[in-house]
Amino acid sequence: MKNDDLAIATLVMGIIGLILSFVPILNFFGIFFCIIGCIIGTKTKLKIAKSEVVIRGDSLATSGIVLCIMGIVVFIIVTTIMGMFAASL
Secondary structure, three states, X not given: OOEOXXXXXXXXXXXXXXXXXXXXXXXXXXXXXHHHHHHHHHHHHHXXXXXXXXXXXXXXXXXXXXXXXXHHHHHHHHHHXXXXXXXXX
């Protein structure tokens, strides 16, 4: 059996979003990837749950959603640190 393509896309979006969230200027692109990854991941998990045919990829979608949430948290932390640094100048 083959994994669902959207589950793989969710995982890739989560990885890219998390990596970009650490970089101060590029973290705005990272939050974009994370939000899109969360939307795709939840839709994929709902599609897999409602499917009558066995579709693999539920764990990929779950891990992609977790990575996206971690990317959003890192974005908030990095943006807050950038704001505190800019305010201290």
